[in-house]
Amino acid sequence: MREMRFFPAELTSDVPVITLSGNELVHIEQHKGLECYQEDEIVLRTSAGKLHVTGKEMYFKTYTAFEAVIAGSIDNITIQGGK
Amino acid sequence: MKGLKRFVTVEGLNLERFFRMTAEQGVACLKARRRGRRCTFLIDESRLPVLVAIAVQGGWQITQGSRCGAGRHYDRVRRHWLLGGLLCVMVIGILLMTQMLWSVSLINAGSYVSDARIFLRHTGIQAPMMKSSVDLNELREQLEWRYPDVAWIECGWRGTALRITFVQGISSKDEHLCTSARDVVSAESGIVECVITLAGTPVVSSGDLVTAGQTLIQGYERGADEQNIPVSARGIVKLRVWDSASAKVSLYETNTIYTGNSEKNIRIEGPFFALYNPDKPTYEHFDIKRGSMPLGGLFFPFMLHVDEYRECRAERTIRSIEQVKREAEEAAMRILREKTGFDDDFVDKWVDYCMIEDEEVCAIVYGERIVDAASYD
Numbered sequence: 143m144r145e146m147r148f149f150p151a152e153l154t155s156d157v158p159v160i161t162l163s164g165n166e167l168v169h170i171e172q173h174k175g176l177e178c179y180q181e182d183e184i185v186l187r188t189s190a191g192k193l194h195v196t197g198k199e200m201y202f203k204t205y206t207a208f209e210a211v212i213a214g215s216i217d218n219i220t221i222q223g224g225k
Numbered sequence: 226m227k228g229l230k231r232f233v234t235v236e237g238l239n240l241e242r243f244f245r246m247t248a249e250q251g252v253a254c255l256k257a258r259r260r261g262r263r264c265t266f267l268i269d270e271s272r273l274p275v276l277v278a279i280a281v282q283g284g285w286q287i288t289q290g291s292r293c294g295a296g297r298h299y300d301r302v303r304r305h306w307l308l309g310g311l312l313c314v315m316v317i318g319i320l321l322m323t324q325m326l327w328s329v330s331l332i333n334a335g336s337y338v339s340d341a342r343i344f345l346r347h348t349g350i351q352a353p354m355m356k357s358s359v360d361l362n363e364l365r366e367q368l369e370w371r372y373p374d375v376a377w378i379e380c381g382w383r384g385t386a387l388r389i390t391f392v393q394g395i396s397s398k399d400e401h402l403c404t405s406a407r408d409v410v411s412a413e414s415g416i417v418e419c420v421i422t423l424a425g426t427p428v429v430s431s432g433d434l435v436t437a438g439q440t441l442i443q444g445y446e447r448g449a450d451e452q453n454i455p456v457s458a459r460g461i462v463k464l465r466v467w468d469s470a471s472a473k474v475s476l477y478e479t480n481t482i483y484t485g486n487s488e489k490n491i492r493i494e495g496p497f498f499a500l501y502n503p504d505k506p507t508y509e510h511f512d513i514k515r516g517s518m519p520l521g522g523l524f525f526p527f528m529l530h531v532d533e534y535r536e537c538r539a540e541r542t543i544r545s546i547e548q549v550k551r552e553a554e555e556a557a558m559r560i561l562r563e564k565t566g567f568d569d570d571f572v573d574k575w576v577d578y579c580m581i582e583d584e585e586v587c588a589i590v591y592g593e594r595i596v597d598a599a600s601y602d
Binding site for chain 2: 175176177178179180181201202203204205206207
Protein backbone atom coordinates (compact mmCIF):
# COMPACT_ATOMS: atom_id res chain seq x y z
CA MET A 143 0.00 0.00 0.00
CA ARG A 144 1.32 3.36 -0.95
CA GLU A 145 2.09 5.59 2.04
CA MET A 146 0.23 8.91 2.23
CA ARG A 147 3.00 11.28 3.11
CA PHE A 148 1.19 14.57 3.37
CA PHE A 149 -1.27 13.78 6.13
CA PRO A 150 -0.65 13.14 9.82
CA ALA A 151 -0.63 9.48 10.75
CA GLU A 152 -3.58 9.82 13.16
CA LEU A 153 -5.81 11.01 10.31
CA THR A 154 -4.98 8.22 7.90
CA SER A 155 -4.75 5.36 10.41
CA ASP A 156 -6.13 4.52 13.85
CA VAL A 157 -2.94 5.05 15.86
CA PRO A 158 -3.62 6.45 19.31
CA VAL A 159 -2.91 10.11 20.02
CA ILE A 160 -1.79 10.63 23.59
CA THR A 161 -1.48 14.11 25.01
CA LEU A 162 -0.06 14.52 28.49
CA SER A 163 -0.62 17.79 30.37
CA GLY A 164 1.78 17.94 33.26
CA ASN A 165 1.33 14.88 35.40
CA GLU A 166 -2.34 15.50 36.08
CA LEU A 167 -4.13 14.96 32.80
CA VAL A 168 -3.70 12.57 29.91
CA HIS A 169 -5.85 12.78 26.80
CA ILE A 170 -6.07 9.60 24.72
CA GLU A 171 -7.74 9.64 21.32
CA GLN A 172 -8.54 6.67 19.09
CA HIS A 173 -8.47 4.01 21.78
CA LYS A 174 -10.12 0.65 21.25
CA GLY A 175 -11.71 0.06 24.62
CA LEU A 176 -11.11 -0.18 28.32
CA GLU A 177 -9.19 -3.17 29.51
CA CYS A 178 -8.73 -2.38 33.16
CA TYR A 179 -9.78 0.44 35.46
CA GLN A 180 -8.40 0.76 38.96
CA GLU A 181 -7.61 3.86 40.95
CA ASP A 182 -3.88 3.31 40.46
CA GLU A 183 -3.87 1.72 37.03
CA ILE A 184 -5.84 2.13 33.84
CA VAL A 185 -5.25 -0.03 30.78
CA LEU A 186 -6.71 0.91 27.41
CA ARG A 187 -6.54 -1.10 24.21
CA THR A 188 -5.10 0.75 21.24
CA SER A 189 -3.95 -0.20 17.77
CA ALA A 190 -0.38 0.23 18.99
CA GLY A 191 -0.82 -2.13 21.90
CA LYS A 192 -2.00 -1.92 25.46
CA LEU A 193 -1.65 1.53 26.95
CA HIS A 194 -0.82 1.36 30.65
CA VAL A 195 -1.37 4.51 32.69
CA THR A 196 -0.28 4.23 36.31
CA GLY A 197 -0.65 6.80 39.03
CA LYS A 198 -2.75 7.64 42.08
CA GLU A 199 -6.42 8.53 42.51
CA MET A 200 -7.01 8.44 38.81
CA TYR A 201 -10.43 8.86 37.30
CA PHE A 202 -11.97 9.35 33.89
CA LYS A 203 -12.86 12.92 33.27
CA THR A 204 -14.41 11.80 30.00
CA TYR A 205 -14.87 8.38 28.54
CA THR A 206 -16.38 7.85 25.12
CA ALA A 207 -15.84 5.41 22.29
CA PHE A 208 -13.26 7.73 20.70
CA GLU A 209 -11.50 9.46 23.52
CA ALA A 210 -10.65 9.13 27.15
CA VAL A 211 -9.43 11.87 29.44
CA ILE A 212 -7.74 10.55 32.55
CA ALA A 213 -7.15 12.90 35.47
CA GLY A 214 -5.27 12.31 38.69
CA SER A 215 -1.66 12.02 39.69
CA ILE A 216 -0.06 10.24 36.74
CA ASP A 217 3.26 8.49 37.27
CA ASN A 218 3.86 6.42 34.16
CA ILE A 219 2.52 5.80 30.65
CA THR A 220 3.67 2.79 28.67
CA ILE A 221 2.55 0.90 25.58
CA GLN A 222 3.04 -2.84 25.56
CA GLY A 223 2.72 -5.23 22.65
CA GLY A 224 1.60 -4.37 19.15
CA LYS A 225 -0.61 -5.44 16.35
CA MET B 226 -34.36 15.37 29.82
CA LYS B 227 -31.77 16.44 27.26
CA GLY B 228 -28.96 18.65 28.42
CA LEU B 229 -29.31 17.80 32.08
CA LYS B 230 -26.59 15.76 33.68
CA ARG B 231 -27.15 13.15 36.36
CA PHE B 232 -24.85 11.16 38.59
CA VAL B 233 -25.15 7.40 38.19
CA THR B 234 -23.55 4.67 40.28
CA VAL B 235 -22.96 1.29 38.76
CA GLU B 236 -21.96 -1.70 40.83
CA GLY B 237 -20.86 -5.18 39.84
CA LEU B 238 -18.06 -7.22 38.34
CA ASN B 239 -16.06 -6.34 35.24
CA LEU B 240 -16.91 -2.66 35.16
CA GLU B 241 -14.46 -2.27 32.30
CA ARG B 242 -16.86 -4.24 30.11
CA PHE B 243 -19.67 -1.99 31.21
CA PHE B 244 -17.65 1.04 30.11
CA ARG B 245 -16.81 -0.55 26.78
CA MET B 246 -20.49 -1.24 26.16
CA THR B 247 -21.53 2.28 27.09
CA ALA B 248 -18.90 3.65 24.73
CA GLU B 249 -20.11 1.38 21.96
CA GLN B 250 -23.63 2.70 22.53
CA GLY B 251 -22.35 6.27 22.27
CA VAL B 252 -22.87 7.16 25.92
CA ALA B 253 -20.25 9.56 27.19
CA CYS B 254 -19.27 9.00 30.82
CA LEU B 255 -17.92 12.02 32.62
CA LYS B 256 -16.09 12.27 35.93
CA ALA B 257 -15.99 8.51 36.26
CA ARG B 258 -14.47 7.57 39.61
CA ARG B 259 -14.10 3.96 40.74
CA ARG B 260 -14.09 2.73 44.31
CA GLY B 261 -13.64 -1.05 44.31
CA ARG B 262 -16.61 -2.68 42.57
CA ARG B 263 -18.53 0.54 42.41
CA CYS B 264 -18.10 3.36 39.96
CA THR B 265 -19.83 6.71 39.93
CA PHE B 266 -20.01 8.90 36.86
CA LEU B 267 -22.00 11.63 35.22
CA ILE B 268 -24.06 11.06 32.10
CA ASP B 269 -26.48 12.96 29.94
CA GLU B 270 -29.92 12.25 31.36
CA SER B 271 -31.36 11.52 27.91
CA ARG B 272 -28.99 8.54 27.66
CA LEU B 273 -30.16 7.02 30.93
CA PRO B 274 -32.51 4.38 29.33
CA VAL B 275 -29.61 3.09 27.22
CA LEU B 276 -27.48 2.81 30.34
CA VAL B 277 -30.23 0.97 32.21
CA ALA B 278 -30.61 -1.45 29.31
CA ILE B 279 -26.86 -2.17 29.33
CA ALA B 280 -26.96 -2.70 33.10
CA VAL B 281 -29.89 -5.11 32.83
CA GLN B 282 -28.23 -6.97 30.01
CA GLY B 283 -24.89 -7.33 31.81
CA GLY B 284 -26.24 -7.81 35.32
CA TRP B 285 -24.91 -4.63 36.83
CA GLN B 286 -26.82 -2.77 39.48
CA ILE B 287 -27.44 0.82 38.59
CA THR B 288 -28.44 3.60 40.97
CA GLN B 289 -29.52 7.03 39.91
CA GLY B 290 -28.02 9.89 41.88
CA SER B 291 -28.74 13.56 42.05
CA ARG B 292 -28.66 15.89 39.13
CA CYS B 293 -25.70 18.14 38.53
CA GLY B 294 -25.42 21.89 37.83
CA ALA B 295 -28.59 23.63 36.69
CA GLY B 296 -30.51 20.35 36.90
CA ARG B 297 -29.95 20.22 40.65
CA HIS B 298 -31.56 23.66 41.04
CA TYR B 299 -34.35 22.58 38.72
CA ASP B 300 -34.99 19.55 40.97
CA ARG B 301 -34.91 21.72 44.06
CA VAL B 302 -37.42 24.12 42.58
CA ARG B 303 -39.62 21.23 41.54
CA ARG B 304 -39.53 19.83 45.06
CA HIS B 305 -40.36 23.21 46.60
CA TRP B 306 -42.64 24.50 43.86
CA LEU B 307 -44.82 26.40 46.28
CA LEU B 308 -41.88 28.27 47.74
CA GLY B 309 -40.51 28.90 44.25
CA GLY B 310 -43.87 30.22 43.15
CA LEU B 311 -44.07 32.52 46.12
CA LEU B 312 -40.55 33.77 45.44
CA CYS B 313 -41.45 34.50 41.83
CA VAL B 314 -44.58 36.33 42.91
CA MET B 315 -42.55 38.33 45.43
CA VAL B 316 -39.93 39.30 42.88
CA ILE B 317 -42.58 40.31 40.38
CA GLY B 318 -44.39 42.21 43.12
CA ILE B 319 -41.26 44.08 44.16
CA LEU B 320 -40.48 44.93 40.56
CA LEU B 321 -44.02 46.20 40.08
CA MET B 322 -43.90 48.20 43.30
CA THR B 323 -40.68 49.93 42.26
CA GLN B 324 -42.41 51.01 39.06
CA MET B 325 -45.12 52.78 41.01
CA LEU B 326 -45.41 56.22 42.54
CA TRP B 327 -45.96 55.92 46.28
CA SER B 328 -45.52 59.45 47.55
CA VAL B 329 -45.24 63.04 46.36
CA SER B 330 -42.95 65.41 48.23
CA LEU B 331 -43.05 69.15 47.69
CA ILE B 332 -39.80 70.81 48.68
CA ASN B 333 -39.49 74.53 49.46
CA ALA B 334 -43.01 75.05 48.17
CA GLY B 335 -43.67 77.59 50.93
CA SER B 336 -47.13 79.09 50.58
CA TYR B 337 -47.80 77.07 47.42
CA VAL B 338 -47.94 73.74 49.25
CA SER B 339 -51.69 73.41 49.55
CA ASP B 340 -52.38 74.81 46.10
CA ALA B 341 -49.78 72.55 44.53
CA ARG B 342 -51.32 69.52 46.20
CA ILE B 343 -54.77 70.47 44.90
CA PHE B 344 -53.30 71.00 41.42
CA LEU B 345 -51.61 67.60 41.50
CA ARG B 346 -54.86 65.96 42.58
CA HIS B 347 -56.72 67.65 39.72
CA THR B 348 -54.13 66.53 37.20
CA GLY B 349 -54.47 62.98 38.53
CA ILE B 350 -51.02 62.72 40.04
CA GLN B 351 -51.44 61.04 43.39
CA ALA B 352 -50.14 57.91 45.03
CA PRO B 353 -50.41 55.09 44.17
CA MET B 354 -50.04 55.18 40.41
CA MET B 355 -47.63 53.96 37.75
CA LYS B 356 -44.55 56.09 37.34
CA SER B 357 -44.70 55.69 33.58
CA SER B 358 -47.98 57.61 33.46
CA VAL B 359 -46.35 60.77 34.88
CA ASP B 360 -44.74 63.07 32.32
CA LEU B 361 -42.20 65.02 34.37
CA ASN B 362 -41.45 67.62 31.69
CA GLU B 363 -45.10 68.40 31.16
CA LEU B 364 -45.71 68.56 34.91
CA ARG B 365 -42.79 70.95 35.36
CA GLU B 366 -44.04 73.22 32.58
CA GLN B 367 -47.56 73.24 34.01
CA LEU B 368 -46.28 74.12 37.48
CA GLU B 369 -44.01 76.88 36.15
CA TRP B 370 -46.93 78.39 34.27
CA ARG B 371 -49.08 78.13 37.36
CA TYR B 372 -46.53 79.75 39.67
CA PRO B 373 -44.78 82.48 37.68
CA ASP B 374 -43.23 84.01 40.84
CA VAL B 375 -41.22 80.85 41.42
CA ALA B 376 -37.81 81.01 39.77
CA TRP B 377 -37.94 77.46 38.54
CA ILE B 378 -39.31 74.04 39.45
CA GLU B 379 -37.49 70.74 39.40
CA CYS B 380 -39.38 67.48 39.04
CA GLY B 381 -37.63 64.17 39.52
CA TRP B 382 -37.82 60.70 40.96
CA ARG B 383 -36.22 59.62 44.18
CA GLY B 384 -36.93 55.92 44.25
CA THR B 385 -40.68 55.60 44.28
CA ALA B 386 -41.28 59.20 45.40
CA LEU B 387 -41.97 62.12 43.13
CA ARG B 388 -39.93 65.12 44.28
CA ILE B 389 -41.06 68.55 43.19
CA THR B 390 -38.58 71.22 44.26
CA PHE B 391 -39.63 74.87 44.15
CA VAL B 392 -36.70 77.24 43.78
CA GLN B 393 -38.01 80.56 44.97
CA GLY B 394 -36.93 83.81 43.37
CA ILE B 395 -36.81 85.56 46.73
CA SER B 396 -35.40 84.25 49.95
CA SER B 397 -37.60 82.64 52.53
CA LYS B 398 -36.84 85.51 54.91
CA ASP B 399 -38.35 88.00 52.47
CA GLU B 400 -41.31 85.74 51.94
CA HIS B 401 -41.89 85.54 55.66
CA LEU B 402 -41.72 89.29 56.15
CA CYS B 403 -43.91 90.01 53.16
CA THR B 404 -46.90 88.67 54.99
CA SER B 405 -47.28 91.92 57.01
CA ALA B 406 -47.12 95.64 56.21
CA ARG B 407 -43.94 97.50 57.07
CA ASP B 408 -41.91 100.63 56.28
CA VAL B 409 -38.31 100.77 55.25
CA VAL B 410 -36.33 103.08 57.52
CA SER B 411 -32.80 104.29 57.13
CA ALA B 412 -30.09 102.41 58.96
CA GLU B 413 -27.64 105.33 58.68
CA SER B 414 -27.50 109.07 58.18
CA GLY B 415 -26.44 110.43 54.82
CA ILE B 416 -27.50 111.84 51.49
CA VAL B 417 -29.75 109.76 49.25
CA GLU B 418 -27.95 108.70 46.09
CA CYS B 419 -30.70 106.66 44.44
CA VAL B 420 -33.97 104.95 45.35
CA ILE B 421 -35.20 101.74 43.73
CA THR B 422 -38.60 100.79 45.08
CA LEU B 423 -39.68 97.18 44.82
CA ALA B 424 -42.78 97.49 47.01
CA GLY B 425 -44.34 100.45 48.84
CA THR B 426 -44.20 104.20 48.28
CA PRO B 427 -40.86 106.06 48.45
CA VAL B 428 -40.83 109.22 50.57
CA VAL B 429 -37.29 110.33 49.80
CA SER B 430 -35.57 111.11 46.55
CA SER B 431 -32.03 111.58 45.31
CA GLY B 432 -30.20 114.38 47.08
CA ASP B 433 -32.34 114.31 50.24
CA LEU B 434 -30.56 114.36 53.56
CA VAL B 435 -31.79 111.56 55.80
CA THR B 436 -30.98 110.62 59.36
CA ALA B 437 -30.83 107.16 60.90
CA GLY B 438 -34.36 105.91 61.64
CA GLN B 439 -36.04 108.13 59.06
CA THR B 440 -38.64 106.42 56.84
CA LEU B 441 -37.41 105.87 53.33
CA ILE B 442 -40.21 103.77 51.78
CA GLN B 443 -43.66 103.68 53.32
CA GLY B 444 -45.53 100.39 53.57
CA TYR B 445 -48.53 101.19 51.42
CA GLU B 446 -49.39 101.39 47.77
CA ARG B 447 -52.10 103.27 45.99
CA GLY B 448 -54.64 100.82 44.60
CA ALA B 449 -56.81 101.14 41.52
CA ASP B 450 -59.65 102.58 43.61
CA GLU B 451 -57.37 105.23 45.17
CA GLN B 452 -57.28 103.23 48.36
CA ASN B 453 -54.02 102.76 50.25
CA ILE B 454 -53.18 99.07 50.33
CA PRO B 455 -50.77 98.08 53.13
CA VAL B 456 -47.71 96.27 51.78
CA SER B 457 -44.38 95.18 53.09
CA ALA B 458 -42.11 97.85 51.66
CA ARG B 459 -38.97 96.67 49.92
CA GLY B 460 -36.38 98.41 47.91
CA ILE B 461 -32.82 99.62 47.55
CA VAL B 462 -31.93 103.07 48.89
CA LYS B 463 -28.32 103.99 48.29
CA LEU B 464 -26.98 106.53 50.74
CA ARG B 465 -23.75 108.48 50.60
CA VAL B 466 -22.44 108.40 54.16
CA TRP B 467 -19.32 109.67 55.86
CA ASP B 468 -17.39 108.23 58.73
CA SER B 469 -14.40 109.55 60.57
CA ALA B 470 -11.81 108.34 63.03
CA SER B 471 -8.93 110.07 64.76
CA ALA B 472 -5.66 109.05 66.33
CA LYS B 473 -3.10 110.99 68.33
CA VAL B 474 0.63 110.29 68.25
CA SER B 475 3.14 112.08 70.46
CA LEU B 476 5.71 114.22 68.73
CA TYR B 477 8.31 113.24 71.29
CA GLU B 478 9.84 109.92 72.12
CA THR B 479 11.71 108.90 75.27
CA ASN B 480 14.93 106.93 74.85
CA THR B 481 16.85 105.14 77.59
CA ILE B 482 20.51 106.12 77.83
CA TYR B 483 22.74 103.88 79.96
CA THR B 484 25.49 105.62 81.94
CA GLY B 485 27.63 102.49 82.22
CA ASN B 486 27.31 102.15 86.02
CA SER B 487 25.89 98.90 87.31
CA GLU B 488 25.52 96.87 90.52
CA LYS B 489 24.87 93.20 91.08
CA ASN B 490 22.70 91.70 93.79
CA ILE B 491 23.10 87.96 94.33
CA ARG B 492 20.37 86.03 96.12
CA ILE B 493 20.33 82.35 97.10
CA GLU B 494 16.91 80.90 97.71
CA GLY B 495 16.02 77.54 99.25
CA PRO B 496 12.70 76.03 100.28
CA PHE B 497 12.92 77.48 103.81
CA PHE B 498 15.33 80.44 103.60
CA ALA B 499 16.82 83.09 101.32
CA LEU B 500 20.26 84.70 101.50
CA TYR B 501 20.42 88.15 99.95
CA ASN B 502 21.81 91.63 100.28
CA PRO B 503 19.01 93.93 101.38
CA ASP B 504 20.69 97.12 100.11
CA LYS B 505 19.12 98.63 97.00
CA PRO B 506 21.26 100.53 94.50
CA THR B 507 21.46 104.30 94.89
CA TYR B 508 20.72 105.08 91.24
CA GLU B 509 17.82 107.42 90.52
CA HIS B 510 16.82 105.49 87.40
CA PHE B 511 17.91 102.00 86.57
CA ASP B 512 16.98 98.93 84.52
CA ILE B 513 17.17 95.45 86.01
CA LYS B 514 18.57 92.42 84.24
CA ARG B 515 17.54 89.27 86.07
CA GLY B 516 19.07 85.82 85.75
CA SER B 517 18.37 82.56 87.58
CA MET B 518 20.39 79.37 87.79
CA PRO B 519 19.74 76.16 89.74
CA LEU B 520 22.39 75.27 92.27
CA GLY B 521 23.50 71.64 92.19
CA GLY B 522 21.33 70.52 89.39
CA LEU B 523 17.64 70.61 88.60
CA PHE B 524 16.64 68.30 91.47
CA PHE B 525 18.46 70.27 94.18
CA PRO B 526 15.99 72.85 95.52
CA PHE B 527 18.33 75.88 95.66
CA MET B 528 18.36 78.69 93.16
CA LEU B 529 20.89 81.40 92.53
CA HIS B 530 19.32 84.69 91.39
CA VAL B 531 21.51 87.45 90.04
CA ASP B 532 19.96 90.93 89.61
CA GLU B 533 22.03 93.43 87.71
CA TYR B 534 21.00 97.07 88.20
CA ARG B 535 22.06 99.28 85.32
CA GLU B 536 21.96 103.01 85.84
CA CYS B 537 20.21 104.90 83.09
CA ARG B 538 18.51 108.18 82.32
CA ALA B 539 15.57 109.02 80.12
CA GLU B 540 16.18 111.37 77.22
CA ARG B 541 13.29 112.99 75.42
CA THR B 542 13.90 113.62 71.72
CA ILE B 543 11.67 115.19 69.08
CA ARG B 544 10.74 113.07 66.11
CA SER B 545 10.34 113.90 62.45
CA ILE B 546 6.97 115.58 61.95
CA GLU B 547 6.38 113.73 58.66
CA GLN B 548 6.92 110.35 60.28
CA VAL B 549 4.59 111.21 63.17
CA LYS B 550 1.90 112.37 60.72
CA ARG B 551 2.25 109.15 58.75
CA GLU B 552 1.95 107.02 61.88
CA ALA B 553 -1.08 108.99 63.09
CA GLU B 554 -2.77 108.63 59.70
CA GLU B 555 -2.18 104.88 59.62
CA ALA B 556 -3.56 104.52 63.14
CA ALA B 557 -6.64 106.61 62.34
CA MET B 558 -7.25 104.65 59.15
CA ARG B 559 -7.06 101.38 61.06
CA ILE B 560 -9.58 102.67 63.60
CA LEU B 561 -11.90 103.77 60.76
CA ARG B 562 -11.68 100.34 59.11
CA GLU B 563 -12.55 98.67 62.40
CA LYS B 564 -15.50 101.03 62.77
CA THR B 565 -16.97 100.62 59.28
CA GLY B 566 -15.98 97.08 58.56
CA PHE B 567 -13.07 95.89 56.52
CA ASP B 568 -15.27 94.82 53.62
CA ASP B 569 -16.56 98.30 52.89
CA ASP B 570 -14.91 100.15 50.07
CA PHE B 571 -14.56 103.86 50.39
CA VAL B 572 -15.39 105.91 47.34
CA ASP B 573 -13.32 108.75 48.76
CA LYS B 574 -11.19 109.47 51.82
CA TRP B 575 -9.08 112.31 53.14
CA VAL B 576 -7.05 113.24 56.22
CA ASP B 577 -6.81 116.37 58.36
CA TYR B 578 -3.97 116.96 60.81
CA CYS B 579 -3.72 119.20 63.82
CA MET B 580 -1.08 119.86 66.48
CA ILE B 581 -2.15 119.70 70.10
CA GLU B 582 -0.10 121.86 72.47
CA ASP B 583 3.04 121.24 70.45
CA GLU B 584 3.11 117.76 71.94
CA GLU B 585 0.90 115.53 69.83
CA VAL B 586 -0.15 115.24 66.24
CA CYS B 587 -3.80 114.33 65.75
CA ALA B 588 -4.85 112.78 62.43
CA ILE B 589 -8.55 112.71 61.52
CA VAL B 590 -9.44 110.40 58.65
CA TYR B 591 -12.74 110.82 56.79
CA GLY B 592 -14.14 108.04 54.61
CA GLU B 593 -17.00 108.36 52.15
CA ARG B 594 -18.92 105.28 51.08
CA ILE B 595 -22.17 104.26 49.42
CA VAL B 596 -24.39 101.98 51.47
CA ASP B 597 -27.79 100.38 51.02
CA ALA B 598 -29.73 101.96 53.86
CA ALA B 599 -32.79 99.78 53.18
CA SER B 600 -30.98 96.53 53.69
CA TYR B 601 -31.96 94.77 56.89
CA ASP B 602 -29.23 92.09 56.88
